[in-house]
Amino acid sequence: MNYTADEVLRVAKRHRNAKRGYLLVNPLQGKHIPAAPSRALAMMKALGEKVAASCPSARLVIGFAETATAIGAVVAKSLADACLYVQTTREELPSGVRTIEFLEEHSHAPEQRLAVDALEAQLAETDTVVFVDDEISTGRTLSNIIAQMKEKLPALREKKLVAASILNRLTAADRERLLACGVECVALVELAPGDYETRAAAFQTRGAADCREPSRRYPYRTLALGRHATPRTGVAIGDYMLLWQGAGLILAERIAWAKHESILVLGTEECMMPGLMVGKVLETKGWENVFFHATTRSPIGISDEEGYPIEAGWQVQSFYDAARATYIYNLRPYHHAVIVSDTAHEAHEAVESIARALRESGCTDIVCLMSRDE
Structure with a gap:
């Protein structure tokens, strides 16, 4: 399926970010705007199919946190169930895990790390490494991480490198710089040059309402799933998808919600693919109004002005x-909300914080689906 910029691009204003004043928001991605899981996954699969056509023998995919964690997983699944999928992370990894650290310079949370142990082993099994992001704007972050990876992982120097993204707005000079690093590009939508700073600056925006200290306790139910492998250190993508499909089936067996009632499946920060899989199972089981999106570390301005994509927000x-x-x-307002998280921490206060935002938005039935990283 072909996608256009009108379908996958909205411009928002970052809130108090001196590095970059705008944010490109994709209404089909299920990050900042609720989207039907099937529609989000279809868009990601369309990119995956383009990657598979370009480099069918690739068996190593790296997805960039936090917005592209699910996109990278779907691209990996489009290549092969045995494809190794690793995502970058802004979270602490277990002691003893070797990492490469780098900066995403324009981000509100610029520090990222990439676990290298599984990558090192998989490099012998692939001729191509695919890097996946939601948007490639200048390629500087990618050039940065590839240079560091080649130092720590010399075998990478002999591999074909592919940068895959939903949106690509590289200039000719940017493309030349990536080609000098040995990187080819595959994108779902090629964007013409645009002055997004000016477009974003035209909106009058405000910050998000603060729900970090709930005024009272909000009831919710928890379904614990135990400890599971995590793409932060590397997973065989077929096994990972089956794991979270199974979680969705467990949930579907335990709820008695009417098929017409609306359901929000809410991921937490980098944990996006699990929620998308759970939401897709609910759709498959006959629930008609399922939506997915996720919390984010990005402060975005909120506005009621016509054409602006972010209409409400909670901290x-x-x-x-x-x-x-x-x-x-x-x-x-939703009839039900399912929070899906892979946090390693007890998160009662975080759940209550989100529960306050959900209740203030008209949702009173809240279920938490919790996994723990191995």
Whole structure:
């Protein structure tokens, strides 16, 4: 399926970010705007099919946190169930895990790390390494990480490198710089040059409402799933998808919600693919109004002006760091909400923080589907 910029691109204003004043928001991606899981997965699969056509023997995919974690997983699945999928992360990894650290310079949370142990082993099994992001704007972050990876993983120097993205807006000079690093590009939508700073600056925006300290306790139910492998250190993508499909089936067996009632499946920060899989199972089982999106570390301006994509927002406590604020945007009333998280921490206060935002938006029935990283 072909996609156009009109379908996958909205421009928002970052809130108090001096590095870059705008954010490109994709209404089909299920990050900042609720989307039907099937529609989000179809868009990601369309990119995966383009990658598979370009490099069918690739067996190593790296997805960039936090917005492209699910896209990278779907691209990997499009290549092969045995494809190794590793995502970058802004979270702490277990002691003893070797990492490469790099900066995503324009981001609100620029520090990222990539676990290298599984990558090192898989390099012998692939002729191509695919890097996946939602948007490639200049290619500087990618050039940065590839240079560091080649130092720590010399075998990478002999591999074909592919940068895959939903949106690509590289200039000719940017493309030449990536080609000098040995990187080819595959994109779902090629964007013409645009002045997004000016477009974003035209909107008058406000910050998100603060829900980090709930005024009272909000009831919710928890379904614990035990400890599972994580793409932060590397997973065989077929096994990972089956794991979360199974979680969706467990949930579907335990709920008695009417098929017409609306359901929000809400991921937490980098944990996007699990929620998409759970939401897709619910759709397959006959629920007619299922939506997915996720919390994010990105502060985005909120506006009621016509054409602006972020209409409401709440600041909530992170599931991964009690001292950190995260954000949830464009909530609306749902009959039920399912929070899907892979945090390693007890997150009662974070759940109550999100529960307050959900209740203020008109949702009173909240279920938490919790996994723990191995």
